[in-house]
Amino acid sequence: MISVIQKKNRKFKEINYYQNHDVSNYFLLPFRFQKINSKTEILVNEVGDFLLVPVGTAEQIILKKLDKIKDEDLYLDLISNFFISEEVIPPLLNILEARYRTKKSFLDHFTALHIFVISLRCEHTCHYCQVSRVTENKDEFDMSLYHIDEGIKIMMHSPNPHITMEFQGGEALLAFNNIKYAVLKAKEEALLYEKHMTFVICTNLAPLTDDMLPFIKEHNIMISSSLDGPAFIHNQNRHRPQRNSYEVTIEGLNKCRAILGEDNISALLTTTNLSLDYPTEIVEEYVKQGFSNIFLRPISPYGFATYNEKKNKYQTEKFLTFYKSAFEKIIDYNKKGYYIREDYATVILKKILTSFPVGYVDLQSPAGMINNVIVFNYDGKIYASDEARMLAEMNDFTFQLGILGQSTYNEIFYGKKAMEIAENWTNESLAGCSECAFQSYCGADPVLNHATQGNMYGYRPTNVFCQKNMEIIRYLFDLMEDKSIEKIFRSWITGHSE
Amino acid sequence: MILKTKGSPYDINTPIIGRVTRIPENIEYEIFISETIFSKTWYKFKAVLSTVKIISSLEIPIIHSIEKLDHLDEGDIVIINTDGIINTIYRKNSDHNFLLFTERCNSNCLMCSQPPKDRDDTDYFFSQYSQAIPLIPKDCPEIGITGGEPTLLGNRFLKLIKQLKEELPETELHCLTNGRSFAWENVAQKVGEIDHKRLMLAVPLYADVYHIHDYIVQAKDAFNQTIQGIYNLAKYGQRIEIRIVLHKQTIPRLAKLAKFIYKNLPFVEHIAFMGLEHEGYTSFNIDKLWIDPVEYQQELTEAVSYLSDFGMNVSIYNAQLCTLPENLWKYSRKSISDWKNIYFDECNKCDLLDQCGGMFASGIKKHSDFIKAIYFS
Numbered sequence: 001m002i003s004v005i006q007k008k009n010r011k012f013k014e015i016n017y018y019q020n021h022d023v024s025n026y027f028l029l030p031f032r033f034q035k036i037n038s039k040t041e042i043l044v045n046e047v048g049d050f051l052l053v054p055v056g057t058a059e060q061i062i063l064k065k066l067d068k069i070k071d072e073d074l075y076l077d078l079i080s081n082f083f084i085s086e087e088v089i090p091p092l093l094n095i096l097e098a099r100y101r102t103k104k105s106f107l108d109h110f111t112a113l114h115i116f117v118i119s120l121r122c123e124h125t126c127h128y129c130q131v132s133r134v135t136e137n138k139d140e141f142d143m144s145l146y147h148i149d150e151g152i153k154i155m156m157h158s159p160n161p162h163i164t165m166e167f168q169g170g171e172a173l174l175a176f177n178n179i180k181y182a183v184l185k186a187k188e189e190a191l192l193y194e195k196h197m198t199f200v201i202c203t204n205l206a207p208l209t210d211d212m213l214p215f216i217k218e219h220n221i222m223i224s225s226s227l228d229g230p231a232f233i234h235n236q237n238r239h240r241p242q243r244n245s246y247e248v249t250i251e252g253l254n255k256c257r258a259i260l261g262e263d264n265i266s267a268l269l270t271t272t273n274l275s276l277d278y279p280t281e282i283v284e285e286y287v288k289q290g291f292s293n294i295f296l297r298p299i300s301p302y303g304f305a306t307y308n309e310k311k312n313k314y315q316t317e318k319f320l321t322f323y324k325s326a327f328e329k330i331i332d333y334n335k336k337g338y339y340i341r342e343d344y345a346t347v348i349l350k351k352i353l354t355s356f357p358v359g360y361v362d363l364q365s366p367a368g369m370i371n372n373v374i375v376f377n378y379d380g381k382i383y384a385s386d387e388a389r390m391l392a393e394m395n396d397f398t399f400q401l402g403i404l405g406q407s408t409y410n411e412i413f414y415g416k417k418a419m420e421i422a423e424n425w426t427n428e429s430l431a432g433c434s435e436c437a438f439q440s441y442c443g444a445d446p447v448l449n450h451a452t453q454g455n456m457y458g459y460r461p462t463n464v465f466c467q468k469n470m471e472i473i474r475y476l477f478d479l480m481e482d483k484s485i486e487k488i489f490r491s492w493i494t495g496h497s498e
Numbered sequence: 499m500i501l502k503t504k505g506s507p508y509d510i511n512t513p514i515i516g517r518v519t520r521i522p523e524n525i526e527y528e529i530f531i532s533e534t535i536f537s538k539t540w541y542k543f544k545a546v547l548s549t550v551k552i553i554s555s556l557e558i559p560i561i562h563s564i565e566k567l568d569h570l571d572e573g574d575i576v577i578i579n580t581d582g583i584i585n586t587i588y589r590k591n592s593d594h595n596f597l598l599f600t601e602r603c604n605s606n607c608l609m610c611s612q613p614p615k616d617r618d619d620t621d622y623f624f625s626q627y628s629q630a631i632p633l634i635p636k637d638c639p640e641i642g643i644t645g646g647e648p649t650l651l652g653n654r655f656l657k658l659i660k661q662l663k664e665e666l667p668e669t670e671l672h673c674l675t676n677g678r679s680f681a682w683e684n685v686a687q688k689v690g691e692i693d694h695k696r697l698m699l700a701v702p703l704y705a706d707v708y709h710i711h712d713y714i715v716q717a718k719d720a721f722n723q724t725i726q727g728i729y730n731l732a733k734y735g736q737r738i739e740i741r742i743v744l745h746k747q748t749i750p751r752l753a754k755l756a757k758f759i760y761k762n763l764p765f766v767e768h769i770a771f772m773g774l775e776h777e778g779y780t781s782f783n784i785d786k787l788w789i790d791p792v793e794y795q796q797e798l799t800e801a802v803s804y805l806s807d808f809g810m811n812v813s814i815y816n817a818q819l820c821t822l823p824e825n826l827w828k829y830s831r832k833s834i835s836d837w838k839n840i841y842f843d844e845c846n847k848c849d850l851l852d853q854c855g856g857m858f859a860s861g862i863k864k865h866s867d868f869i870k871a872i873y874f875s
C-alpha cells in the first residue's frame with residue numbers, strides 16, 4: 001500500500017496522472033436528503049456532515065448522472081464529505097467509522113443524571129403544574145431517608161465515572177435537610193466507588209435562606225432556578241399568595257450570583273400559553289437580568305396532552321411562532337454585540353456543525369431516558385425520565401421501571417420495561433425518521449409519543465416532537481444562509497465571541 | 499548564514515563530532531579551534547580546526563588551512579568529515595536549530611524547499627545525530643527535525659526520538675513529516691510508546707480531496723496515507739500540527755480543506771497556513787504555484803476565521819502584514835529562521851516592522867506586488 005522509498009524518477013507529473021480514471025461510475029455511501037426551502041435541498045451523511053445544494057441535486061447523484069469533469073466542484077465536495085466513493089469500499093472508511101463511534105460516544109458511559117424528587121411539596125400553586133402539593137405533610141410527600149439511601153446505591157452502580165445528582169421538587173429546598181443528608185452520603189459513597197459527583201438543586205428560590213448558602217457553596221452545588229419572563233408573566237405563571245414570585249426569584253438569583261458565583265446559577269424558562277404572546281419581552285427580561293443564555297422550552301404537552309391531533313398541531317405551531325420571534329430578538333442582541341445564546345438551538349447546532357458527541361437528554365438517539373437519565377420519585381418509584389414521572393402523576397405508569405429498595409439494578413435498567421422502551425428509542429429505526437435528513441440532529445421520545453399518540457412508536461406525520469424539531473432544524477439552516485448569523489452560531493458552540 | 503566550511507584534512511579516518519572551543523582550558527569540549535601554531539594543549543582534544551596551514555605530522559586529527567571559522571561560536575556542535583568539510587549541526591546561540599535526519603523522501607512536493615536526494619544517507623545521519631544529541635545543551639528550548647522525510651530512518655528514527663527524549667527532556671521537538679509512514683499503525687504505535695509529551699508532529703495537508711494533494715506532493719495514494727497516518731497518530735495520543743502551504747494549487751479549495759480538518763481532524767493542536775518559500779523546486783514550478791498573496795486573502799480569511807471561530811489554534815507563517823487584511827494580523831507569526839529572514843527597503847518606513855514576519859531571503863526573487871509600508875497616524 002505504501003510506495004517504496006526510492007523514487008524511480010523525480011520528473012514532475014501533471015495533475016491528471018493522479019486522478020482516478022477508471023471510474024466509469026461512482027458508488028453511493030449512505031446519506032439522506034430533504035428540501036429545506038424552494039431553492040435548496042440538504043444532503044446529510046451518516047455522521048451528520050451536510051451539503052446545501054440546489055433542489056434536484058440528490059436525484060442527479062442517485063441516478064448517477066453526475067459528471068466528474070462537468071460537475072467537478074460538487075463531485076469533489078461529495079467525495080471529500082463521504083457522500084460518494086470511487087471505490088466500492090472507500091479508502092478512508094475507517095475514518096468514517098471512527099467519526100460515527102465518536103458521534104455516538106455519549107452512550108459510552110451510560111446513565112449520568114440521577115434525579116431525586118426530594119419532595120413533592122411546594123409553596124407555589126402554579127396552574128400548569130400537575131404535580132406538587134401545598135402541604136406540611138413531610139411524611140407523605142418527602143423522600144424518605146431509606147429511599148435516598150437506596151437511590152444512592154443504584155446511582156453508585158452506574159458504570160459512568162461522572163455522576164450528576166439532581167434534586168427536584170415540588171420545591172426541593174423545602175426538604176433542605178434531606179438534601180444535606182443525601183449530598184453527604186453520596187459524597188461518602190462516591191469516594192468508595194470512585195465517582196466524580198456534580199450536584200444540582202432545582203428550585204424556585206423562594207424558600208432559599210441565608211443559612212443554606214454556606215452548605216451549597218461548600219459542596220459546589222449548582223442552582224437551577226426558573227425565570228419565566230418579566231414580572232407580569234412570571235407572577236401570573238407562578239402563583240403565590242403574595243403574588244411576589246418574580247421579586248423573590250430575582251432576589252434569590254442575585255444572592256446566589258454574589259455568593260456562589262455567576263457560573264453556578266442558571267435559570268430555566270417555562271413556556272405557558274401566556275408566554276406565547278410575549279417572546280420579545282421574555283428575551284429582554286433575560287438580558288436585563290444579565291444572562292448569557294436562555295432556553296426556549298416548548299410548553300409541556302403533558303398538561304394539554306390529548307390524542308387530539310389538531311389541537312396538538314395547533315399548540316406546536318403557536319410555540320414555533322413564539323420560538324422564532326424570540327429567536328430573532330436573540331440574534332438581534334448578538335448582532336448588537338450582546339452575547340446571548342439559545343440553548344436548544346445550540347444543542348442542535350453542535351450536532352450540525354461539529355463532529356463531537358452531543359448527548360442531550362431530550363434530543364438524542366438512542367433517547368436519553370435510562371441511557372443518560374433516571375428518576376427516583378419521592379415515593380420510591382423509579383421512572384425512565386422526568387416526563388415519565390409526570391405521566392405517572394396522571395396515573396399512567398407505563399414508564400415506571402421499578403421501586404427503590406425492591407428492584408435490582410438489572411431489573412431497572414435491563415428489565416422488560418426497559419427493553420420495550422428500547423424498541424422505540426432509536427430514530428434510526430423509526431418509520432419517518434429512518435429516512436429523514438435531520439435524523440442525526442434529532443432524537444426520539446417514546447414518552448411523548450405515548451402521551452400524544454397512544455403508543456411509544458409514534459406516527460411522524462402528526463407527531464408534535466417531529467413537527468417541532470423538523471421546523472426548528474430547518475429554520476436554523478435557513479438562518480445560516482446569512483453568514484453573519486452562522487458566525488454567531490459558532491460563538492454559541494464555543495461559548496465565546498471572537 | 500554559513501553552516502558549512504572546508505579545509506585540508508589530516509589524519510581523519512572517520513567523521514568526528516563535537517563541540518568547538520577556542521579556550522585551551524575548556525577541555526570538556528571535543529574540538530579545539532586554533533589560529534596559531536601547534537601547542538601541547540591540542541592533544542587534550544579529539545580534533546583541531548585551524549585557519550593556519552600545518553605541515554608537520556602530529557598524531558591528532560586536524561583540518562587546517564580553513565579560510566574562515568568566524569561563524570563558529572563556543573559550544574557549537576560540528577561534524578568534521580574525512581574530506582575536510584565541516585558542517586555545523588547545532589548553533590548554541592540560535593533558536594532555530596534543526597536536525598536534518600535524511601535527505602531521502604517518498605514524496606516530491608512541487609514546492610519542496612529542500613529537494614530530496616535518492617542516495618542512502620541514513621547510516622551517516624543516524625550515526626551523526628546519535629553522537630551529537632548528548633552534546634546539545636540541556637536547556638535548549640526547541641529543536642526542529644526535518645528531512646527529506648525523517649521517518650524513512652525507520653527504527654533509527656524511533657531511536658533518535660527516544661534519545662532526544664532521554665537527553666533533552668525539556669526541549670520542544672518539532673518534527674516535520676509527511677505522515678505517510680504512520681499509515682502503518684505499528685509505526686504510529688511505536689512513536690506512541692516513546693510517549694514524549696514534547697514531540698509535535700507537523701504534517702502537511704494540501705487538499706480535502708486525494709488527487710490534488712497527491713499532485714502537489716507528487717505521490718499517488720499520499721493523501722489517504724497521510725490522513726490514515728494522522729488518525730493513527732491521534733489514536734496513540736500524539737500531538738499533531740497541520741501545515742498548509744498557500745499557492746495556486748491549494749487556494750481554490752482552501753475553505754473546504756479547513757472544513758475537512760475541523761470535521762475529520764478536530765483533535766489537531768495547531769494549524770499553520772504558510773506563505774510560499776522560494777527555495778528548491780519552487781522556482782522550477784513557479785508557474786504552477788505563484789499567486790500573489792493579495793489575491794488569496796478572501797480564501798485565507800474564510801479558512802482562518804472558520805477554524806478560529808471553532809476554537810482551533812491557527813497561525814499564519816511567512817506572511818507580510820501589508821498583504822494581509824487587518825483582521826488576520828493577530829494570526830501572523832514571525833516564523834522565518836533568523837538567517838533566512840529579510841525585509842524590504844520599504845519596510846524601514848513601516849510602523850509594523852517589529853510585528854511583521856517579513857520575507858524569506860529567497861523572496862527577493864519573487865514577492866507580492868503590494869509590499870507597502872503601513873503608517874499609524
Ligand code: SF4
Nearest residue numbers: 433436439442466470
Ligand atoms: S422526529 Fe421528525 S425531524 Fe426528527 S428525525 Fe424523526 S422525522 Fe426527522
Ligand code: SF4
Nearest residue numbers: 818819820845848854
Ligand atoms: S512594509 Fe515590510 S514590514 Fe511593513 S508590513 Fe509590509 S513587509 Fe511587513
